[in-house]
Amino acid sequence: MTAATGSPAVTGGKPRTVRPVVTGLGVVAATGLGAEEYWAATLAGKSGIAPVTRFDSRGYSARLAGQVDIVPERHLPGRLLPQTDHMTRLALIAADEVLDDAGADPRELPEYAVGVLTAASGGGFEFGQRELEALWSKGGSYVSAYQSFAWFYPVNTGQISIRHGIRGASGAVVAEGAGGLDAVAKAVRRLRLGTSLMVSGGIDGSLCPWGWVCMIASGGLTTASDPAAGYLPFDSRANGHAPGEGGALLTVEDRADALARGVSRVYGEIAGYAATFDPRPGSGRGPALRRAIDLALDRALVRPDEVGVVFADASGLPEADAVEAEAIADVFGPRAVPVTAPKTATGRLLAGGAALDLATAALSLRDGVVPPTVHIGHPAHPGLLDLVRGEPRATAPRIAVVLARGHGGFNSAMVLRRAE
Structure with missing residues (x-):
């Protein structure tokens, strides 16, 4: 119905x-x-x-x-x-x-x-x-x-x-x-x-x-x-x-x-999603971002090695960035997947930022290119992240993962698959 x-x-x-x-x-x-x-x-x-x-x-x-x-x-x-x-x-x-x-x-x-x-x-x-x-x-x-x-x-x-x-x-x-x-x-x-x-x-x-x-x-x-x-x-x-x-x-x-309805063009398919919440400070338990990524991939029936690009949350705070870099490397392997954060050109948009990243991922899959992260001249995690910098990278990704975190402990991950 x-x-x-x-x-x-x-x-x-x-x-x-x-x-x-x-x-x-x-x-x-x-x-x-x-x-x-x-x-x-x-x-x-x-x-x-x-x-x-x-x-x-x-x-x-x-x-x-x-x-x-x-x-x-x-x-x-x-x-x-x-x-x-x-x-x-x-x-x-x-x-x-x-x-x-x-x-x-x-x-x-x-x-x-x-x-x-x-x-x-x-x-x-x-x-x-x-x-x-x-x-x-x-x-x-x-x-x-x-x-x-x-x-x-x-x-x-x-x-x-x-x-x-x-x-x-x-x-x-x-x-x-x-x-x-x-x-x-x-x-x-x-x-x-x-x-x-x-x-x-x-x-x-x-x-x-x-x-x-x-x-x-x-x-x-x-x-x-x-x-x-x-x-x-x-x-x-x-x-x-x-x-x-x-x-x-x-x-x-x-x-x-x-x-x-007669739609002739589809940007992509939302294949999986998961949300987690970080434990309270002092609990002795670690951040829950990795679990959100794992769950989203599982629900999408996608292996980590099938992912062609990760759109990072990219906090801009050194400690939070380190947590995200480690989570990405743990799931996909060190430098195993291109990572980008095009929001460095727009600023963090509060509740608008993750939606813009999802739209950007759809355009990335449509055109077969990973957009760059601007202004990054001194990578802090070169052994963990293959950060796309300076120029777009034409890799024809088929699957993108978009990550987002909210102030107070929210974590979300969404898997977008290119339309076939």
Whole structure:
């Protein structure tokens, strides 16, 4: 049974077996608006990390970020602008692209056939800060009624649903940097329960003083002033990361449903996924990232030697980078698989980062090339990682593994197989 006749959660049907495939991409990043513009910049090694201009960052310990600056009136109707944060505007732009790329108009499909499931780390912080300032300086009557939802972490899901008339299974995931993969995995579960098409991934960003202070407090931001030194994972000079904004949305469908809909191009198949959580500090137990990788490969029925590229989480903090390097080497063997972290050009995008890596992996499989990790000049783990640096590497990978970690102990791994 498919969503054309209803959801099994409602009708009492049993979960179905699906082959989840990616049929559309929507990307917003500091290096490009749209998947193809972003991909061209990624292959060229173009960086979008620069000093913050959204607000005066003097006096803060961190000053670098990957900003996505747009003229919203060029992309969205004016009625949406008073009720949306910058983050949500980016999500709406990505949603327009992903549905167009997939050739899917939810209003032309059965009423409950399409759902939305996104990841976020918080919500519309910039909008929230502006309204709180109005409250403090002018009083409650000057606070926008839209504040009631514009700051909330599920707001992207809600606004995408409203704009495109989507009424199927929807929700939101909060797992910081791991959230993008977790959202797509939950979207796959909705396919098994009968939904025909899911819009999923993550668009995030909090480049305002309120969000900036929160990110600095996490202890992960770089204090570097040179953009080329702002995010150096797996480098001996690593000193944190530059944050960014943006991410990616993907359309995920069962392969049979996609073919029945007339889809002519598939980016890849989501073959396996797993999530783990690190034990509490002082427990005596080690990090759980390797277990997430092992489980995802097992569920995908994929051997480590079949994997053609690993998209690393790439924390930018020396200790966390060492943990990831060791986990990758333990699973795949020292220097046995190309490893890349193209997010060094965009910054870490909170809940948008893993979704962008998944979209990048889909483009990598499509074009048979591994994108480079920029700015890395002094590899810290040369005996463990075959880090792709400087130039793209044409290796025609068939299977990619995407890794993601969230602040507080979240670990996720997803296996993407090239469409055959």
